[in-house]
Amino acid sequence: MRTKDVRVGQTYRCEVPFSLPYRRYRPETMGDSWWPLTWLRGSYFPLTVTDVDTEARTAQGLRMASTTRITVKLTEDQVEAAGLPLGHGYQVTGMLLDVEGEPVELPRIAALTVPVRWLHPMDTPVSAGHHDASIRGIG
Structure with missing residues (x-):
């Protein structure tokens, strides 16, 4: 064009x-x-x-x-419950699956x-x- x-x-x-x-x-x-x-x-x-x-x-x-990958930031409560040191700002990255284990787009x-x-x-x-x-x- x-x-x-x-x-x-x-x-x-x-x-x-x-x-x-x-x-x-x-x-x-x-x-x-x-x-x-x-x-x-x-x-x-x-x-x-x-x-x-x-x-x-x-x-x-x-x-x-579209993507099946997601990233979720952990809250301070989640960090504490996981036994990780506080104040570092953690995130979890992975694939989102439905209840049957199929990827969600x-x-x-x-x-x-x-x-x-x-x-x-x-x-x-x-x-x-x-x-x-x-x-x-x-x-």
Whole structure:
């Protein structure tokens, strides 16, 4: 897409290329999005645009995914009951399971910065070889 065609509030299909050459997609340009995008190479997903940088030709947006992983901070009472030293701020990270032991999927929102040229209208065909990153377990 062209920068002037991208609208804030609109959802587009973002197609991440199979290759992300470091010289072109530097962490300084992509910000905190650089690392997650390396895991999303060759995939596509919906991205709702929240801002457009016309000079850098990038769009900031929100990607919704699902996860079974959770992190819970322990209260001081829980820390004391577990016999741990107080005042250290503990947390437990793991997988959320239902009563049958099946994973429970929770929504997760991630903010990403992507080049505008990666955005496509949702009703256009997906580029050859790209896989759907909205499937559980990806990104």
